[in-house]
Amino acid sequence: MALEKTAPVAVVMGSDSDMDVMQGCIDQLGSFGIKPVVRIISAHRTPKIAAEFAENAAQNGLKVIIAAAGMAAHLAGALAAKTILPIIGVPLISGAGLGGMDALLSTVQMPPGVPVATMALGKTGAKNAAIFAVQILALSDEKLREKLAEFKAAQEKNVIEKDTAL
Numbered sequence: 001m002a003l004e005k006t007a008p009v010a011v012v013m014g015s016d017s018d019m020d021v022m023q024g025c026i027d028q029l030g031s032f033g034i035k036p037v038v039r040i041i042s043a044h045r046t047p048k049i050a051a052e053f054a055e056n057a058a059q060n061g062l063k064v065i066i067a068a069a070g071m072a073a074h075l076a077g078a079l080a081a082k083t084i085l086p087i088i089g090v091p092l093i094s095g096a097g098l099g100g101m102d103a104l105l106s107t108v109q110m111p112p113g114v115p116v117a118t119m120a121l122g123k124t125g126a127k128n129a130a131i132f133a134v135q136i137l138a139l140s141d142e143k144l145r146e147k148l149a150e151f152k153a154a155q156e157k158n159v160i161e162k163d164t165a166l
């Protein structure tokens with residue numbers, strides 16, 4: 001499947017059952033003006049597509065890939081094996097799994113030489129993956145740097161207001 005050349009971020013998830021949580025990631029990217037390529041690709045159920053996607057990602061214009069999966073979550077690692085682009089892993093809490101510890105360890109415990117930047121479990125990781133992707137892109141994008149500064153300032157203001165209201 002051809003990617004939009006302009007989309008610098010992909011959000012890949014192992015199953016459509018991951019979409020509820022990963023919508024938070026897509027929405028957070030949207031708040032920075034980024035419409036990601038969104039795909040359902042499984043390291044186990046569609047391994048050839050996973051390998052092809054990662055192999056072609058850079059030439060298709062991607063700069064960062066966010067990969068989310070639950071249970072034995074090998075998606076982020078499988079993509080990292082096939083590309084030099086940075087991979088951000090989001091371990092998910094699957095109803096059929098072990099409360100997320102399965103996915104966390106499967107995502108974070110990569111062998112030397114094949115890193116995956118692993119976020120927190122579930123919704124928090126989904127949101128942080130988007131922000132981390134923006135931080136990577138912002139290294140070479142002044143407008144994104146400004147948006148990140150605004151985001152940080154708004155977050156700070158929000159907490160101070162809650163503190164003041166006590």
Ligand code: RP5
Nearest residue numbers: 014015017018069070071094
């Ligand atoms: C993982 O297995 C997916 O990422 C999902 O979190 C979990 C369960 O998948 P389904 O059986 O709901 O498709 O590969």
